[in-house]
Amino acid sequence: MTQAALPLRTPHRHRRLALAWFGLAVFVAAAIGGLGVSGTSAEYNGLEQPAWAPPSWLFGPVWTVLYVMIALAGWLTWRRAGFTRPLWLWSAQLALNAIWTPIFFGAGRYGLAFADIAVLWLLIGATVVTFWRVRRGAAALLLPYWAWVSYAAALNLAIWLMNN
Secondary structure (H helix, E strand, C coil), X not given: CCCCHHHHXXXXXXXXXXXXXXXXXXXXXXXXXXXXXXXXXXXHHHCCCCCCCCCHHHHHHHHHHHHHHHHHHHHHHHHHHCCCHHHHHHHHHHHHHHHHHHHHHHCCCHHHHHHHHHHHHHHHXXXXXXXXXXXXXXXXXXXXXXXXXXXXHHHHHHHHHHCC
Protein backbone atom coordinates (compact mmCIF):
# COMPACT_ATOMS: atom_id res chain seq x y z
CA MET A 1 0.00 0.00 0.00
CA THR A 2 1.37 3.39 -0.92
CA GLN A 3 1.34 6.48 1.25
CA ALA A 4 -1.15 8.13 -1.12
CA ALA A 5 -3.65 5.26 -0.76
CA LEU A 6 -3.80 5.41 3.03
CA PRO A 7 -5.53 8.81 3.46
CA LEU A 8 -8.19 7.80 0.95
CA ARG A 9 -9.12 4.68 2.91
CA THR A 10 -9.15 6.24 6.38
CA PRO A 11 -11.96 8.75 5.73
CA HIS A 12 -14.07 6.03 4.09
CA ARG A 13 -13.65 3.80 7.13
CA HIS A 14 -14.53 6.72 9.42
CA ARG A 15 -17.66 7.44 7.37
CA ARG A 16 -18.84 3.85 7.79
CA LEU A 17 -18.09 3.94 11.49
CA ALA A 18 -19.98 7.22 11.83
CA LEU A 19 -22.95 5.73 9.98
CA ALA A 20 -22.92 2.86 12.47
CA TRP A 21 -22.89 5.39 15.35
CA PHE A 22 -25.85 7.26 13.90
CA GLY A 23 -27.66 3.95 13.49
CA LEU A 24 -26.82 3.06 17.09
CA ALA A 25 -28.07 6.41 18.40
CA VAL A 26 -31.39 5.93 16.63
CA PHE A 27 -31.56 2.30 17.78
CA VAL A 28 -31.06 3.40 21.41
CA ALA A 29 -33.85 5.99 21.04
CA ALA A 30 -36.11 3.35 19.53
CA ALA A 31 -35.19 0.88 22.27
CA ILE A 32 -36.01 3.40 25.01
CA GLY A 33 -39.36 3.94 23.33
CA GLY A 34 -39.75 0.19 22.90
CA LEU A 35 -39.38 -0.34 26.62
CA GLY A 36 -42.48 1.79 27.04
CA VAL A 37 -44.59 -0.12 24.52
CA SER A 38 -43.96 -3.68 25.52
CA GLY A 39 -47.41 -5.21 25.80
CA THR A 40 -49.25 -1.91 25.25
CA SER A 41 -51.23 -2.97 22.19
CA ALA A 42 -54.17 -3.87 24.42
CA GLU A 43 -53.86 -0.54 26.24
CA TYR A 44 -53.83 1.37 22.93
CA ASN A 45 -56.82 -0.59 21.63
CA GLY A 46 -58.69 0.02 24.89
CA LEU A 47 -58.44 3.80 24.63
CA GLU A 48 -61.18 5.98 23.24
CA GLN A 49 -59.80 6.93 19.82
CA PRO A 50 -60.86 9.00 16.85
CA ALA A 51 -62.12 7.11 13.81
CA TRP A 52 -58.93 8.00 11.94
CA ALA A 53 -56.62 6.29 14.46
CA PRO A 54 -54.39 3.64 12.86
CA PRO A 55 -54.32 0.02 14.01
CA SER A 56 -51.59 -0.71 16.54
CA TRP A 57 -49.71 -3.05 14.16
CA LEU A 58 -48.94 -0.14 11.81
CA PHE A 59 -46.66 1.72 14.21
CA GLY A 60 -43.77 -0.78 14.12
CA PRO A 61 -43.27 -0.83 10.34
CA VAL A 62 -43.71 2.94 10.01
CA TRP A 63 -41.23 3.72 12.77
CA THR A 64 -38.69 1.25 11.41
CA VAL A 65 -38.59 3.07 8.07
CA LEU A 66 -38.59 6.49 9.73
CA TYR A 67 -35.74 5.59 12.10
CA VAL A 68 -33.58 4.46 9.17
CA MET A 69 -34.29 7.77 7.43
CA ILE A 70 -33.53 9.76 10.62
CA ALA A 71 -30.16 8.01 11.03
CA LEU A 72 -29.26 8.51 7.38
CA ALA A 73 -30.24 12.19 7.49
CA GLY A 74 -28.04 12.77 10.54
CA TRP A 75 -25.12 10.95 8.97
CA LEU A 76 -25.38 12.83 5.69
CA THR A 77 -25.43 16.14 7.53
CA TRP A 78 -22.48 15.12 9.70
CA ARG A 79 -20.49 14.26 6.59
CA ARG A 80 -21.01 17.76 5.23
CA ALA A 81 -20.85 19.89 8.40
CA GLY A 82 -19.48 17.79 11.25
CA PHE A 83 -21.12 17.77 14.66
CA THR A 84 -22.41 21.34 14.60
CA ARG A 85 -25.70 23.06 15.51
CA PRO A 86 -27.81 20.99 13.07
CA LEU A 87 -26.72 17.79 14.79
CA TRP A 88 -27.32 19.23 18.24
CA LEU A 89 -30.91 19.84 17.12
CA TRP A 90 -31.02 16.33 15.62
CA SER A 91 -29.86 14.91 18.97
CA ALA A 92 -32.39 16.95 20.96
CA GLN A 93 -35.32 15.86 18.81
CA LEU A 94 -34.15 12.25 19.05
CA ALA A 95 -34.12 12.49 22.86
CA LEU A 96 -37.69 13.87 22.90
CA ASN A 97 -38.71 11.13 20.48
CA ALA A 98 -37.26 8.51 22.84
CA ILE A 99 -39.15 9.70 25.91
CA TRP A 100 -42.57 10.20 24.30
CA THR A 101 -43.55 6.52 24.38
CA PRO A 102 -42.71 5.94 28.06
CA ILE A 103 -44.62 9.13 28.94
CA PHE A 104 -47.68 8.19 26.88
CA PHE A 105 -47.83 4.46 27.53
CA GLY A 106 -45.63 3.81 30.56
CA ALA A 107 -46.95 6.71 32.63
CA GLY A 108 -50.31 7.17 30.90
CA ARG A 109 -49.70 10.93 30.96
CA TYR A 110 -51.38 11.88 27.68
CA GLY A 111 -51.23 15.64 28.31
CA LEU A 112 -47.53 15.55 29.17
CA ALA A 113 -46.94 13.33 26.14
CA PHE A 114 -48.71 15.93 24.01
CA ALA A 115 -46.43 18.66 25.39
CA ASP A 116 -43.44 16.46 24.55
CA ILE A 117 -44.61 15.79 21.00
CA ALA A 118 -45.42 19.48 20.42
CA VAL A 119 -41.86 20.45 21.34
CA LEU A 120 -40.60 17.47 19.31
CA TRP A 121 -42.54 18.76 16.29
CA LEU A 122 -40.89 22.19 16.66
CA LEU A 123 -37.43 20.63 17.01
CA ILE A 124 -37.95 18.48 13.93
CA GLY A 125 -38.91 21.64 12.04
CA ALA A 126 -35.79 23.43 13.27
CA THR A 127 -33.71 20.40 12.33
CA VAL A 128 -35.20 20.33 8.83
CA VAL A 129 -34.42 24.04 8.37
CA THR A 130 -30.81 23.69 9.55
CA PHE A 131 -30.28 20.49 7.56
CA TRP A 132 -31.69 22.23 4.46
CA ARG A 133 -28.90 24.81 4.72
CA VAL A 134 -26.28 22.06 4.92
CA ARG A 135 -27.62 19.26 2.72
CA ARG A 136 -31.08 19.36 1.18
CA GLY A 137 -31.27 15.60 0.69
CA ALA A 138 -30.80 15.09 4.43
CA ALA A 139 -33.58 17.58 5.16
CA ALA A 140 -35.85 15.82 2.67
CA LEU A 141 -35.28 12.53 4.49
CA LEU A 142 -36.81 14.09 7.61
CA LEU A 143 -40.00 15.31 5.92
CA PRO A 144 -41.90 11.98 6.21
CA TYR A 145 -40.88 11.85 9.87
CA TRP A 146 -42.18 15.39 10.43
CA ALA A 147 -45.42 14.50 8.67
CA TRP A 148 -45.87 11.34 10.78
CA VAL A 149 -45.16 13.25 14.00
CA SER A 150 -47.75 15.83 12.90
CA TYR A 151 -50.28 13.03 12.57
CA ALA A 152 -49.14 11.44 15.83
CA ALA A 153 -49.47 14.79 17.64
CA ALA A 154 -53.04 15.18 16.41
CA LEU A 155 -53.76 11.60 17.49
CA ASN A 156 -52.13 12.20 20.89
CA LEU A 157 -54.25 15.32 21.40
CA ALA A 158 -57.45 13.53 20.39
CA ILE A 159 -56.74 10.60 22.70
CA TRP A 160 -55.91 12.96 25.56
CA LEU A 161 -59.15 14.88 25.10
CA MET A 162 -61.27 11.73 24.61
CA ASN A 163 -59.84 9.92 27.63
CA ASN A 164 -59.85 12.75 30.15
